[in-house]
Amino acid sequence: QKEVEQNSGPLSVPEGAIASLNCTYSDRVSQSFFWYRQYSGKSPELIMSIYSNGDKEDGRFTAQLNKASQYVSLLIRDSQPSDSATYLCAVNDAGGYQKVTFGTGTKLQVIP
Amino acid sequence: GAGVSQSPSNKVTEKGKDVELRCDPISGHTALYWYRQSLGQGLEFLIYFQGNSAPDKSGLPSDRFSAERTGGSVSTLTIQRTQQEDSAVYLCASMSGNPPYEQYFGPGTRLTVT
Numbered sequence: 001q002k003e004v005e006q007n008s009g010p011l012s013v014p015e016g017a018i019a020s021l022n023c024t025y026s027d028r029v030s031q032s033f034f035w036y037r038q039y040s041g042k043s044p045e046l047i048m049s050i051y052s053n054g055d056k057e058d059g060r061f062t063a064q065l066n067k068a069s070q071y072v073s074l075l076i077r078d079s080q081p082s083d084s085a086t087y088l089c090a091v092n093d094a095g096g097y098q099k100v101t102f103g104t105g106t107k108l109q110v111i112p
Numbered sequence: 113g114a115g116v117s118q119s120p121s122n123k124v125t126e127k128g129k130d131v132e133l134r135c136d137p138i139s140g141h142t143a144l145y146w147y148r149q150s151l152g153q154g155l156e157f158l159i160y161f162q163g164n165s166a167p168d169k170s171g172l173p174s175d176r177f178s179a180e181r182t183g184g185s186v187s188t189l190t191i192q193r194t195q196q197e198d199s200a201v202y203l204c205a206s207m208s209g210n211p212p213y214e215q216y217f218g219p220g221t222r223l224t225v226t
Contacts, residue, residue, distance in 0.1 A: 100145070102155045
């Protein structure tokens with residue numbers, strides 16, 4: 001069974017610091033990787049997707065993928081209190097069967 | 113453009129009643145998913161539709177749950193003889209059949225069974 005593992009947290013960082021969120025996955029054939037942000041009482045919102053090994057940057061967010069280690073991470077630079085949310089890692093094998101497996105999420109708290 | 117929409121946003125029902133939850137995916141998206149999220153918990157996969165293929169129903173928790181997708185677009189999730197443990201937020205998501213295969217969620221339906 002495909003698994004996606006995340007530390008549940010909470011991860012507490014001071015405002016302005018870098019928040020580092022990590023995710024490991026079990027299925028080596030996984031091809032597409034996503035980070036979602038979910039505020040309390042809201043639905044998940046896609047913030048980053050990554051498909052190739054290395055880093056992908058979008059504003060204050062950087063996704064990092066290492067397929068050999070089956071590891072994907074999300075860095076949030078200059079963390080703001082508004083970044084406080086649960087971050088979900090998701091993995092898709094993209095093999096024509098687009099079932100997405102989600103981790104249980106890491107709760108991030110940015111302390112002013 | 114318009115995102116995924118769901119209705120109703122909130123539903124309160126009595127134990128034993130049937131409920132129908134509706135999802136309108138993003139236009140042109142061929143894949144549609146239903147998830148359930150209980151308070152403070154992660155996403156629980158329920159069912160997945162992809163084009164004209166047979167749906168993946170492997171996540172449905174019991175035979176009281178069923179879903180259909182008409183015309184490859186709108187989907188309805190039906191829960192028969194609701195139980196209190198069915199209380200949760202039901203989320204629908206859709207995905208394009210072409211890269212980058214990104215999944216987008218609707219706002220959810222909060223179901224409360226009294």
